[in-house]
Amino acid sequence: MNPIIQANELSRWYGIVMGLNNVTFDVAPGLTGLVGPNGAGKSTLIQIITGQLQPSSGTLTVFGELPWNNPRLMRRIGYCPEREAVPKDLRPLEWLLGLAWLSGLRGSAAEERCAATLDRVRLAREHWSKSMGQFSKGMKQRVKLAQGLLHQPDLLVLDEPMNGLDPMGRQEIATILKRLAGGGVSILVSSHILAELESLCTDILILNWGRILASGSQRDIRTDLKNWSEELEIHCDAPERLARHLFEADVLLGFDLDAAQQLLHIRVKDAATFYARWTRLLLESGVTVQSIRSQSRSLKNIFDKVTG
């Protein structure tokens, strides 16, 4: 499937501060999560994708076109920014109507689309007549999402859309996004609520310090993890002796000992080598093992690992 976003050696500086550092990646159609801690470069990347910033070097194309000052491309992109800024003195329907006109909708069709979109994001009708300055953070998020959906874009770019929403609201937004994705809309969503991205997105892009640390489908990333350091929790009768033996065998990066619970947490250097030698090492140590448990390979774990 042709990628919808392609970045090639893309960099972006703010003076001497590097927002993005020579990143190359593709984003396939579907629901893609953009993950990274604060300052990772997520918003910079999103602003380049939506044509608000220009790359300092390298290229980024969306649907094969450069986004900067490209009205034709903007017809196909919807954008929901991170911060909760909305015009305080406008009512949601007024604001959406103006943006609908700007997007090319006309007449009663524009009004109907605005109302339908507000219904779609589940903004209660009793709030439609209030100015948005009185809205809660969650209500603002819903209106922001609505304006991104107004013109039925092919690609929806959402910067932290779940911020400020209660658990039910998050679930509702997730459902909306899944429905949109099911209807053929590609979605790029950034978030630090990793559990939600894990259940929402098929593909993941992990950013830190302006670099792509991992990209692709969740399954591929998990497979790659096999090559990374493994963490094990071992319940045995002599954890101290086992730790000493493994350390002398030079297979550990580090360990934590919980003598009271008879638990040993180890971080292995190379998973493949460790598992090849594990049985012999255990026999040599003479330790009786009750249980061995690998740390779960959740998205959070992946994220923690790659972002250090």
Added chain:
Amino acid sequence: MSTTPNPAPMASVPPPVPPKPEPLRPTVLGAWRAIWLFTWRPQFGWRRLPTHLLGLLLLPVLVYLTLPVLRGGHPERTPLIRPDQQVNEIARRLARAGLPLQPQQREQLLKIFREESAALSATEFPTGENAVARQKGAVHAAFDRITSRAQEVLDDRQLPPFRTFTQRSVLVAEGQIRPSWHPGEPFYHWLLDLYFFVVLPLQCVRGSGGLIRDEVQADTLGFLLTRPLSRARLLALKYAAQTAWLELSLLAETLLIFAAGALRQQPNLLELLPLFLGAQVLAVLAWSALGVFLGQLTKRYMALALVYGLIVEMGIGRIPTNINTLSLMRHLKTLLAHNSAVQNVYEWSGLGVPTSLAALILAPLLFVGLAALLFTIHEYHHTTEMEK
């Protein structure tokens, strides 16, 4: 006999995929309507409305409070020749010089001053072009006649100090000369010096300079930049909407100021109003365009506007060569000088109406064009903008 092979059985045809609707394209009118809505609607929010109303009423109220009450629509004037006062003064001066006036000389001088004063007061000076110059000429002639007639009354030693005194009196009288509708009172200084050339430019530059910067500060620019509009068109539409809003609000303010003047029985207001409003339309277009341009150059566009005002309008605009055509104020003065009352007060020398009209129409196009060019290449980032 030819045989026709049996046709292959038809493969089942999948239902046609409905074509995706053509992406939407905004019309100029639709986009204008949207930007206009975003411009005027927030002005009526409960946060801004009281400030706007106060701003709208401030100048008209000040005008009303500072204008003198004119009795019967005609101001009282200080007479240009005050016989008793002036004869007493010349008598004191001659006495100090050791050349005292005899009682008979004093009586005769007083008679001459009174007759000339009465003749001058009886003269009608029509308003219009050169009215002030005509008045000055009449004053000169009156004092010349006084000096001439005094030669028959005074001796040779008294005449030189008398002539010095009358020359000084001419200068004093000229300083009191006003056109017949009495614009020397604060009204015209409110209207032209303060309102037209200070308040109005500042309002326009303030309103238009922040067209984009204010959106960046409120962090709402992204919603507009991700619509299918080129940056240049977005800026031009925002300028047009902001200018339309300013034209309407300043029209209301002007009408209120004129109403305050009318309540104080200021003459010739109806004659001035159409010209004033026409010039104001062009001024708003020009000053707003300047504001948009300065707003693209720097975040501190108001400071830059003051520097521009000092250098171009106050400095270059007053140089008596063709370079002063760079001054927008000068072109506006050229238009306003077509009202005789205004011309009587300020005695502006015009550059020619076609030149000034052309300058006032081309200047906004130039400024907005440059601003659109800058906006097309300039990017705004909320965080970095806020850190500046």
